Amino acid sequence: MQARTRFPQAIDLLIVSLSVVFGGIVGFMTTPLPAPPQEREITIRARQYAYEPEVLRVNKGDTLRLKFISEDVVHGFFLEGYDLNVKIFPLEPEFEVSRPSKPGSGERVQEVAVTVDREGKFRYRCSHTCGYMHPFMQGEMIVAPNRLFSTSIGMGLGVLFGGLIVAARKRKPV
Amino acid sequence: MTTDRNLHGVSSSGPTAGPTPTEDSAGGRRVDLLRLFPPLKWFVSRRWFQFAVVFPTLLLFLLFLLAGVFGSPVGNRNIIVVFVWILWWFLLISVMVPFASRVWCTVCPFPFFGEWLQRRSLVAVRAIDPKQRTGEESESGVLIGRNRYFGLNRRWPKALSSIWLQNIGFLALCTFSALLLTRPIVSVMILGFLILLATVLHLIYRHRAFCSYVCPVSGFLSLYAMTSMMEIRSADTDVCAQCGDKGCLAGNDAGWGCAWGIYPSKLDRNNYCGLCMECVKSCPHDNMALNLRPFGSDTQLKGYDEAWKAFIMLALALAYSVIFLGPWGFLKDWANVTESKEVGGFLLYTVILWAGALVVIPGIFALAVWIGRRLAGPHEASAKQVFLGFAYPLVPLGLLVWVAFSLPLLLVNGSYILMVLSDPFGWGWNLFGTANVAWTPVVPQWVPYLQVPLLLVGLAYALKAGWDQATRLFGRQSQALKAFAPVAVVLTVTVLYFFKLYTG
Numbered sequence: 264m265q266a267r268t269r270f271p272q273a274i275d276l277l278i279v280s281l282s283v284v285f286g287g288i289v290g291f292m293t294t295p296l297p298a299p300p301q302e303r304e305i306t307i308r309a310r311q312y313a314y315e316p317e318v319l320r321v322n323k324g325d326t327l328r329l330k331f332i333s334e335d336v337v338h339g340f341f342l343e344g345y346d347l348n349v350k351i352f353p354l355e356p357e358f359e360v361s362r363p364s365k366p367g368s369g370e371r372v373q374e375v376a377v378t379v380d381r382e383g384k385f386r387y388r389c390s391h392t393c394g395y396m397h398p399f400m401q402g403e404m405i406v407a408p409n410r411l412f413s414t415s416i417g418m419g420l421g422v423l424f425g426g427l428i429v430a431a432r433k434r435k436p437v
Numbered sequence: 438m439t440t441d442r443n444l445h446g447v448s449s450s451g452p453t454a455g456p457t458p459t460e461d462s463a464g465g466r467r468v469d470l471l472r473l474f475p476p477l478k479w480f481v482s483r484r485w486f487q488f489a490v491v492f493p494t495l496l497l498f499l500l501f502l503l504a505g506v507f508g509s510p511v512g513n514r515n516i517i518v519v520f521v522w523i524l525w526w527f528l529l530i531s532v533m534v535p536f537a538s539r540v541w542c543t544v545c546p547f548p549f550f551g552e553w554l555q556r557r558s559l560v561a562v563r564a565i566d567p568k569q570r571t572g573e574e575s576e577s578g579v580l581i582g583r584n585r586y587f588g589l590n591r592r593w594p595k596a597l598s599s600i601w602l603q604n605i606g607f608l609a610l611c612t613f614s615a616l617l618l619t620r621p622i623v624s625v626m627i628l629g630f631l632i633l634l635a636t637v638l639h640l641i642y643r644h645r646a647f648c649s650y651v652c653p654v655s656g657f658l659s660l661y662a663m664t665s666m667m668e669i670r671s672a673d674t675d676v677c678a679q680c681g682d683k684g685c686l687a688g689n690d691a692g693w694g695c696a697w698g699i700y701p702s703k704l705d706r707n708n709y710c711g712l713c714m715e716c717v718k719s720c721p722h723d724n725m726a727l728n729l730r731p732f733g734s735d736t737q738l739k740g741y742d743e744a745w746k747a748f749i750m751l752a753l754a755l756a757y758s759v760i761f762l763g764p765w766g767f768l769k770d771w772a773n774v775t776e777s778k779e780v781g782g783f784l785l786y787t788v789i790l791w792a793g794a795l796v797v798i799p800g801i802f803a804l805a806v807w808i809g810r811r812l813a814g815p816h817e818a819s820a821k822q823v824f825l826g827f828a829y830p831l832v833p834l835g836l837l838v839w840v841a842f843s844l845p846l847l848l849v850n851g852s853y854i855l856m857v858l859s860d861p862f863g864w865g866w867n868l869f870g871t872a873n874v875a876w877t878p879v880v881p882q883w884v885p886y887l888q889v890p891l892l893l894v895g896l897a898y899a900l901k902a903g904w905d906q907a908t909r910l911f912g913r914q915s916q917a918l919k920a921f922a923p924v925a926v927v928l929t930v931t932v933l934y935f936f937k938l939y940t941g
Binding site for chain 2: 279283310311312313314315317318341343344363366381383384385386388390392394395396397398399400401402403405409411412415416418419420422423426427429430431
């Protein structure tokens, strides 16, 4: 009995898996393409417990010339995936830049350039304890083309359509 | 025999007890871990088992409370916040619940003092031989089944015999989560209050009324334990049927009667079994099994209280993902009311959270169910049966959503665990040389790549579970498909929205 019921389940699983892969491919292929790379000058203002701008929308290949200022206490700016950590001082145009991969590499500057070479969503987080809600102080850098997002949407729809195909197949309900 | 056996519809003869589990109806094969690992059986069969596993947790709990009161007021520098809300939470939702059901209840310190006072014993059992009853026993405690208890031992009010209190309590608690997660003293107040409440309720009501009906943690554990890959069940229900002792229920000199009011022979869901292992000890026929089973084996919600728990958990996962994992500062200010002083914003946030959890999300779901029933045409299943059946997919989906939400909390803030391990009070100690470890997020850029598969698996499980419910309720395939389609769309859109939050 087990052997007879397992085979259709394997087919079902295969159908759903193929549908998910297909949906993912469609999502990946239809990701909106970004505008040509450009240089952007962005000032990020930090306060308890948010950044302004909260969301940075940029394109892969862009060069970001980042400046920082804190409106209240000392904050940090740790950019996921970019080996960049910044210590921002209250109301000072100078800030301290370090590379997490190279401990002790800090230097004080008034601007830091970042070439956006990875696509997707990256959080920037406060890396210097700044108050009660410090662990939740973060912003988002969304780099186009955001293929993970469109691929995941395609895969999610793939689960639904794969499931519908399985459900619609002619066989008695289990 | 005086017992209150009707907790949560699990009764020895009640209509809601459900079918006796068999290999087919219980959904897949089982492997009895007690027979597979004899040392495990030896361990859980000892009278001192529960004391041995609870006492260390209790000591840790007391350390956390002390740290919360006397330690650093900065959450990420205090062990109570870091260990409870980062480490414990992640282990609970991502490891304990999916793989070991309510094993947290086995080691939970909340009922320790209350149960001790109720039983006046930490290890031994107080039992009498029913043939020797003289009527004098009541002078020194109350006889329930064959066990003797102390305190008032009142029955829990029938009107409150559901998880509605837990639903509301949990939602209320979570409304203040921004304070709870970041202020050690708030954690102390809440955890301290819960242990005090548990103790008082044990003195007033019999058995584990606190755990069954009040504990806010117990509520969601009961829901998500349905998915767990572990269960306690009677190994052979025929043995139970012929058993004259019923020590599992009434207690005997080997073990206390089930503190959760469950007769194992009729136990067909994990929801309300706290895995205390007393039934393993008290069964005179060695008939209890600790089974390994497929994920998502319990598939029936039995009341609106359970369905609403699923809605509340989904709403909270959504709210937390927006507030704590999102970039919007004004929302953090609203939730963080004691510091931001934005009382108006906090009230608005509270109204949105409560309305979303109790009305909007259930309303959208009910609308989808209603449309599905209309599309399906005439059918025999009642509106309640269909609603509860289609609410079940929110259980596996909700669990996976919570795992996806909790993952970045651990990976990003996990290095705080090393810090507070060496300096639990934030006083400048360095016990293990890790107090000055730099805050180091672990692969934060890969978190979305882990969250997406988790959500996809959750969606797949939810759709499969929903389809199984549809075929069970509607019989005809075409009817089942029409009935489930709107709910399937709602489930999918929900997951797509989480994709948007986490990756978009």
